[in-house]
Amino acid sequence: MKVEKDLFSPMKQMIIHGGKPLQGDVWIGGAKNSTVALIPASILSRTPVTLEGVPRIADVDNLMDLLSEMDVLCDFHETTLQINPENIKMSPLPAGKIKSLRASYYFMGALLGRFGKAVVGFPGGDDIGPRPIDQHIKGFEALGATVKNENDQIIITAPDSGLHGAKIHLKMPSVGATMNIIMASVTAQGQTIIENAAKEPEIIDLATFLNNMGATIRGAGTDTIRVEGVARLEAQIPHTIIPDRIEAGTYVALAACIGNGIRIHNIIEEHLDAYLAKVEEMGVVIDADEDSLYVYPAGDLKMVQVRTDVYPGFATDLQQPITPLLLTAKYGEGVVIDNIYPKRIGHIAQLQKMGADIKVEDNIILAHPTAKLHGAEVIAGEIRAGACLMIAGLMAEGKTVIDKAGNILRGYDRVEQKLRRLGADVEIVDDPEVPGVLDTI
Numbered sequence: 249m250k251v252e253k254d255l256f257s258p259m260k261q262m263i264i265h266g267g268k269p270l271q272g273d274v275w276i277g278g279a280k281n282s283t284v285a286l287i288p289a290s291i292l293s294r295t296p297v298t299l300e301g302v303p304r305i306a307d308v309d310n311l312m313d314l315l316s317e318m319d320v321l322c323d324f325h326e327t328t329l330q331i332n333p334e335n336i337k338m339s340p341l342p343a344g345k346i347k348s349l350r351a352s353y354y355f356m357g358a359l360l361g362r363f364g365k366a367v368v369g370f371p372g373g374d375d376i377g378p379r380p381i382d383q384h385i386k387g388f389e390a391l392g393a394t395v396k397n398e399n400d401q402i403i404i405t406a407p408d409s410g411l412h413g414a415k416i417h418l419k420m421p422s423v424g425a426t427m428n429i430i431m432a433s434v435t436a437q438g439q440t441i442i443e444n445a446a447k448e449p450e451i452i453d454l455a456t457f458l459n460n461m462g463a464t465i466r467g468a469g470t471d472t473i474r475v476e477g478v479a480r481l482e483a484q485i486p487h488t489i490i491p492d493r494i495e496a497g498t499y500v501a502l503a504a505c506i507g508n509g510i511r512i513h514n515i516i517e518e519h520l521d522a523y524l525a526k527v528e529e530m531g532v533v534i535d536a537d538e539d540s541l542y543v544y545p546a547g548d549l550k551m552v553q554v555r556t557d558v559y560p561g562f563a564t565d566l567q568q569p570i571t572p573l574l575l576t577a578k579y580g581e582g583v584v585i586d587n588i589y590p591k592r593i594g595h596i597a598q599l600q601k602m603g604a605d606i607k608v609e610d611n612i613i614l615a616h617p618t619a620k621l622h623g624a625e626v627i628a629g630e631i632r633a634g635a636c637l638m639i640a641g642l643m644a645e646g647k648t649v650i651d652k653a654g655n656i657l658r659g660y661d662r663v664e665q666k667l668r669r670l671g672a673d674v675e676i677v678d679d680p681e682v683p684g685v686l687d688t689i
């Protein structure tokens with residue numbers, strides 16, 4: 249039998265024959281940015297963990313591979329992931345899969361919390377400008393750990409007496425640093441206070457998951473989080489991951505660009521407030537239900553200014569997916585300023601190849617009405633650039649080939665299936681320039 253060995257190889261192509269109006273229903277998966285924290289956090293439990301609503305994305309596969317290096321057993325069936333850390337062995341995670349995703353840095357906090365020691369290579373992730381981790385390190389040090397950087401890996405060691413609680417004021421509300429400090433401090437002695445903490449919904453999801461295992465974390469979702477250390481964590485009940493607000497926002501943009509009426513299910517509207525306000529300001533009509541959104545076919549839209557910010561502001565991860573929508577506006581100049589990642593502009597040169605009237609000046613994106621896009625061969629330099637090009641390809645006349653489409657698969661759950669269900673002519677194939685991944689078993 250032929251099976252595809254590496255569904256999530258980065259060297260994939262997405263081939264789109266665009267220009268077809270899309271309609272119907274799409275269901276949003278669990279949030280990538282929760283899932284990729286919850287999987288490493290699972291090793292803090294002494295008992296097996298069950299996660300439900302887990303998205304089928306490459307980051308999850310890579311995290312499971314990292315768990316298996318530590319003899320942690322995983323069983324992923326449909327959207328339920330069972331993780332059994334009962335026989336975990338503490339092992340260094342120096343390179344390899346660590347580089348394939350950003351969130352591998354959560355093994356620093358999780359291993360430190362569980363074993364008082366972590367040896368983890370520098371994380372990979374999207375190429376969207378500098379992504380330092382100084383605030384994570386500052387947090388570990390404040391808890392009493394020693395942090396050394398040797399041969400491209402970070403070695404973090406708790407004192408013999410164990411980690412102790414501390415007051416940590418973050419220079420900026422970093423999602424990753426907030427989550428990592430929570431994971432390291434849940435089993436520290438005494439109280440940890442994180443000031444200027446990130447407030448993203450994924451932080452609340454992590455706190456809920458850990459509190460249900462016996463942790464004491466208060467204030468998640470506000471800018472001050474208090475953690476009272478406990479001796480031991482034991483998962484008792486399954487945890488359902490929150491819906492992915494970035495995937496949902498991507499389908500909203502797609503529906504407004506090329507939809508003939510699309511209903512997006514499994515959303516938490518509040519998580520999308522700033523984004524939906526901007527889309528509606530353009531003139532898109534959206535009906536919200538208890539847990540779904542209906543996006544009407546768009547009429548004449550006007551340009552807007554987008555400025556990304558930390559939650560509850562407009563998410564940086566939705567800046568690229570909304571860009572093709574700006575191109576459909578009838579008049580004016582659209583402006584996009586990414587305050588979180590000012591260099592997140594790699595998609596613009598690719599959109600130009602498709603005929604978009606768009607440019608970048610001093611890291612500010614300036615978009616102009618573009619009557620028509622045409623198919624082209626473009627490169628998905630990272631996940632959200634890929635999402636942007638996928639929407640542009642669906643809008644464009646003719647054939648679009650997106651190289652490095654594996655970047656899209658890092659974070660978009662069963663995307664080919666979902667798009668086809670809406671009526672898209674889309675296919676993900678192995679890049680013919682790269683050796684094949686099909687094997688016979």
Ligand SMILES: CC(=O)N[C@H]1[C@@H](OP(=O)(O)OP(=O)(O)OC[C@H]2O[C@@H](n3ccc(=O)[nH]c3=O)[C@H](O)[C@@H]2O)O[C@H](CO)[C@@H](O)[C@@H]1O
Pocket residue numbers: 281284350351378379380381382383384420421422423424425446564565588589
């Ligand atoms: C796996 C995951 O959840 N990734 C998300 C997470 O990334 P990530 O957690 O890496 O992003 P952060 O919130 O930490 O980064 C925010 C800003 O702070 C800076 N910074 C961060 C940490 C640090 O120690 N020093 C520092 O200078 C970053 O360069 C960036 O400009 O939040 C980003 C911002 O919402 C999202 O784009 C990513 O999708």
Ligand SMILES: C=C(OP(=O)(O)O)C(=O)O
Pocket residue numbers: 280349350351372373374376565631632659
């Ligand atoms: C930047 C992103 O992901 P990561 O932090 O995992 O690279 C993203 O999801 O848009």
